[in-house]
Amino acid sequence: MKDQRVKEIIDYHEATKHHYDRYARSPGYMDWKNQPHPFRSYAGAPTLPLPLLKKDPPAAYQDLYDRKNNARQAVTVETIAGFLELSLGLSAWKAVSGSQWSLRINPSSGNLHPTEAHLILPPFNSNPSGVYHYNALGHVLERRADIPAELWQRIVSHFGAEGFLIGSSSIFWRESWKYGERAFRYCNHDAGHALACVSLSANLYGWKVTCLNGLSDAAIDAVLGFDQIRFRKLEEEHTDFLCFVHSAASNRIPRSLPDQIISEFANLPFIGEPDKLSQTCVDWEIIYQTARLSKKPATEEIAVKLENRKLSVSAPSPLSAADIIRNRRSATAFDRHGSVSRDRFLNMLDKTLPRSGCAPFDAELIEPATHLLLFVHNVVDSAPGLYFFLRTEKDFDEIKRFSRSDFLWKPVETEFPLYLLSEGNCRQQAMMVSCHQEIAGFGAFSLGMIAKFKDIITAEPYRYRHLFWETGMIGQVLYLEAEAHGLRGTGIGCFFDDAVHEIMGFNDNHYQSLYHFTVGKPIEDPRLTTRPPYHHLKNR
Ligand SMILES: Cc1cc2nc3c(=O)[nH]c(=O)nc-3n(C[C@H](O)[C@H](O)[C@H](O)COP(=O)(O)O)c2cc1C
Incomplete structure (x- = not known):
């Protein structure tokens, strides 16, 4: 029974991969007259x-x-x-x-x-x-x-x-x-x-x-x-x-x-x-079927043990927390010369680490299971290339074993889980795997979120959804970090799944890339005008 559920969830995942020669099934056009209303009321x-x-x-x-x-x-x-x-x-x-x-x-x-x-x-x-x-x-x-x-x-x-x-x-x-x-x-x-x-x-x-x-x-x-x-x-x-x-x-x-x-x-x-x-x-x-298969049963309550690591504070932001939250937007284009200082880059990654006493990962959704494969384009004093950021040490040996044998795994900083895998300009590669989107290659860096996949879903099929939630949480932190440091981010749901796995050298689904993200110096669209969020509400 459970094996069948796991199989069907993994089948959904496979069926909804985008490939260079074939996108996952979709309507292929916008049926504007049936566009669902984005606000519900009761x-x-x-x-x-x-x-x-x-x-x-x-x-x-x-x-x-x-x-x-x-x-x-x-x-x-x-x-x-x-x-x-x-x-x-x-x-x-x-x-x-x-x-x-x-x-x-x-x-x-x-x-x-x-x-x-x-x-x-x-x-x-x-x-x-x-x-x-x-x-x-x-x-x-x-x-x-x-x-x-x-x-x-x-x-x-x-x-x-x-x-x-x-x-x-x-x-x-x-x-x-x-x-x-x-x-x-x-x-x-x-x-x-x-x-x-x-x-x-x-x-x-x-x-x-x-x-x-x-x-x-x-x-x-x-x-x-x-x-x-x-x-x-x-x-x-x-x-x-x-x-x-x-x-x-x-x-x-x-x-x-x-x-x-x-x-x-x-x-x-x-x-x-x-x-x-x-x-x-x-x-x-298939969506409703996968939702049924990945429903969560009652389970033992878990208190996720998070490390007590200090937040890195070497790159402060002049903005208040609320300003950062309010200003967050998705970039639609980047200045390809836009860079980020090494210090800010490391600080941004640091904020994605789960730690006790710190939002948002102390909501204790899940034992951390997601890491970052970074395409570094323009980080000052850092070689462009592929890097890996390990959000939890326990997966290190396994990931190394499943990935390409010629990766360097060279630590970048002492006591910081960032590793250089290979040097070289990877702008083109980053764009290609993110459905040819320029924002993935024109920023300062972009990334794929690599989650421990097969074993987690095999043990608990409902975690299929949790893995995506974890990547969304990481994405939110990256959005805010980009804003805090004068840059801008964009979540990227459109990517060629197996092309990313190929870069890592993965031959099976022990680890899968579940979400992409990009950060850079934004170019604003001058045609757009902006109005305040609640200008339509009078007297409040
Ligand atoms: C899960 C997710 C996937 C997204 N995928 C893409 C993408 O592939 N390409 C893109 O340009 N923007 C992508 N976006 C950005 C959205 O289009 C953007 O969040 C939305 O238009 C709302 O704009 P805002 O983020 O400025 O509020 C994605 C956002 C999310 C949350």
């Missing part, structure tokens, strides 16, 4: 407009990640609103020749935004505790269920701490509308970006996000009331993760919920009809 659910931030949290650049300087804030309507505005809210509106579109704090493949957010909040202001959906367009909470005071108290006693819960779900159709079968991967990248966004934003309020990694997807469905919603076919929300947001100093936060609490949620009366997103939807069957 009609009939009472709405609670959230205040917009008048002043951003004061955290400095380093405090984006480091927890120790961020003072713990009370959970109020203002702090929840600020937390959401700086994690999943709008970041700007762009316009060109008569059309306009919104951008968000969290990026999304094709700006299609399959990720939805739901919150389980304590009583605040005059509201009793309840289950809410967050609609970023109006910056409003939609109240989908009331939670009896006594049930909320039991949640607090269970966690042994005050706080709230945030969950995410994906609407696959929003991505498959454009990208077809590969869209399941992109939805999961986006979920990972969103997880990093909430962890980093929570940190600015002195809160920590902890993944409830013991919960089954079925339990999350029950808690978020998805079992009771009559979703339109193919417009369903598919559960990603549920996290507890808290300020407990202890690492003993439970990573699950008792069955009794879950079944009480299942019996709450939920209200609100999800609105229609498209006139008609296309059933990319």
Whole structure:
């Protein structure tokens, strides 16, 4: 049974690889009249407009990640609103020749935004505790269920701490509308970006996000009331993760919920009809099949042990944490002469390392399993070439064994897990493997995220999604790091999978490249005009 699931998930992965001579199956054109609406609302659910931030949290650049300087804030309507505005809210509106579109704090493949957010909040202001959906367009909470005071108290006693819960779900159709079968991967990248966004934003309020990694997807469905919603076919929300947001100093936060609490949620009366997103939807069957096969069962709760390593501070940024979050954008073109100093480059990589006491990886989603294969083009005082950045030592011997025997594996710095594999100009190679996209070769560096694949999925098929989430989290850190250092990044979901594996010398799927990223000096598009994120909301 399990072997068959693993096989079918791996079959999906193989079927959705792009190759030089063949792209994964997709519509091949844009069906504009059926483009899914990027914002969901729950009609009939009472709405609670959230205040917009008048002043951003004061955290400095380093405090984006480091927890120790961020003072713990009370959970109020203002702090929840600020937390959401700086994690999943709008970041700007762009316009060109008569059309306009919104951008968000969290990026999304094709700006299609399959990720939805739901919150389980304590009583605040005059509201009793309840289950809410967050609609970023109006910056409003939609109240989908009331939670009896006594049930909320039991949640607090269970966690042994005050706080709230945030969950995410994906609407696959929003991505498959454009990208077809590969869209399941992109939805999961986006979920990972969103997880990093909430962890980093929570940190600015002195809160920590902890993944409830013991919960089954079925339990999350029950808690978020998805079992009771009559979703339109193919417009369903598919559960990603549920996290507890808290300020407990202890690492003993439970990573699950008792069955009794879950079944009480299942019996709450939920209200609100999800609105229609498209006139008609296309059933990319393999996506729904793979989603079923990679559903998470209840598992043992794990406290992921992270190293206690210091954050590198030698390349500070003059920007505040909130400015970096708000300014994040994807670059669409790079100045090919744009470089990054060696110090900044090393600092950017350093921030992708999982460490205790630092957002976002201390959300404890997964034992770190992803590394970076770097195409270094223009890093001052560094030879151009292929490099490898090892995010966890334990995979070192195995990766070396599976990769090309003529790689140098020459350490670049003492006590820093960056290795030179081979010297030489690799701009062309980087562009080619990233679907011929110039941004991969014209920047200062680009990279492929190499995840331990076969053994992890064979042991626990649901981790297929988690691996993509981990890469999305790394991507989010790289986006913010690029911004912090006066550069710009772009996530790259379009790449020729096996061409990357060939560069590494991989002959099988023990390790796979799951996501690409590029960083460089951006060239702005002068045709675009920009408007503030919430210019459309009056009096808030
Ligand atoms: C998972 C993922 C994959 C992406 N893939 C590509 C890509 O292959 N090429 C590209 O130019 N941009 C890519 N992007 C960038 C998106 O197009 C961009 O995030 C989106 O248009 C929203 O713009 P913003 O990031 O400036 O908010 C990707 C983004 C994500 C999150």
